[in-house]
Amino acid sequence: EIVxxxxxxxxxxxxxxxxxxxxxxSQSVSSSYLAWYQQKPGQAPRLLMYGASSxxxxxxxxxxxxxxxxxxTLTISRLEPEDFAVYYCQQYGSSPTFGQGTxxxxx
Amino acid sequence: xxxxxxxxxxxxxPGGSLRLSCAASGFxxxxxxxxxxxxxxxxxxxxxxxxxxxxxxxxxxxxxxxxFTMSRDNAKNSLYLQMNSLRAEDTAxxxxxxxxxxxxxxxxxxxxxxxxxxx
Numbered sequence: 001e002i003v004x005x006x007x008x009x010x011x012x013x014x015x016x017x018x019x020x021x022x023x024x025x026s027q028s029v030s031s032s033y034l035a036w037y038q039q040k041p042g043q044a045p046r047l048l049m050y051g052a053s054s055x056x057x058x059x060x061x062x063x064x065x066x067x068x069x070x071x072x073t074l075t076i077s078r079l080e081p082e083d084f085a086v087y088y089c090q091q092y093g094s095s096p097t098f099g100q101g102t103x104x105x106x107x
Numbered sequence: 108x109x110x111x112x113x114x115x116x117x118x119x120x121p122g123g124s125l126r127l128s129c130a131a132s133g134f135x136x137x138x139x140x141x142x143x144x145x146x147x148x149x150x151x152x153x154x155x156x157x158x159x160x161x162x163x164x165x166x167x168x169x170x171x172x173x174x175f176t177m178s179r180d181n182a183k184n185s186l187y188l189q190m191n192s193l194r195a196e197d198t199a200x201x202x203x204x205x206x207x208x209x210x211x212x213x214x215x216x217x218x219x220x221x222x223x224x225x226x
Contacts, residue, residue: 035212037152044202044216045144045152055213089151092211096142096154097165 002027002091004099009046009067012107019076021091021102035036036074037088038067039101047075079104109133109215111203112159123193123224129186129203129217137161137181140206142213143188143221147197153199156188157206170196193224 003026013019023034031053037045047056052072062077076083084106089099100106115127127143142157156167156177165177176189186203200221204213 033210033212035210037213039152044218045213046216047207047212047214048212050207050212051212090152090154090212095168096157096211098152098154100151 001095002094002097004031004089004091004097006087006089006099006102008102009100012102012103012105013079015079015081015106019073019079019083021087022102023067023072023074023099024051025070025072027074029091032068032072033091033093034065034067034072035092036063037078037090038083038085039088040085043067048087056075076104110208111205111215111217113201113203113217113220114190115207116222118223119193120226121224124189124191125222126188127188127201127203127222131184131186132213133207134205136179136184139179139203139208140205141179141186141210142176142206143186144178144204144213144216145197146202146203146219147172147196147199150199155201157211158186190222193222195224198222198224 005024007022034052036049039045053065086101086103112130136148158165173190178187200217200219203217205215207214
């Protein structure tokens, strides 16, 4: 099983700031099969990125993803009020697993 | 409207059984792999099981193998999860989700149904 470790656990930021979230895998994720999701309280997760760097349909371009192998990053260029949420990475190079999540909260 | 709607959750005693359903609409259900993901209260996401378009392949997380069975009825645009021998640690919101077209990521999610396993 590939274990994904996200850091930091919580980020306290203000609207307009740039955010960088990290996702590290315990072994290499084949073909950059790495996705990112956003989840708000009481809601289902929403797909943001797949293939490490491809934005899902309807996702604004302030969201970007990068990385390969064992290290992946989700960047939000300028935080909007609706971006405060929990973010999960997921690998699908083998049996799917998720990271434990990073909470982005309002400072 | 493209959507997934889960049902069938509830309170069940340890050792009991429950069958979850997921109704799909607005897309060609038979063309997609489908999956179940769960989330224990206040915790992260855990993939549970998935099923190929025609039901010929199914995969499960180790913790549910032999207890949970996933199935689908493409004529009814429906997905199912039969859960037997339930344990307290199975308590979670269960989401059905659609696989993406080029990989096992999940591009459409239902709102989830809560399963509580408690005496």
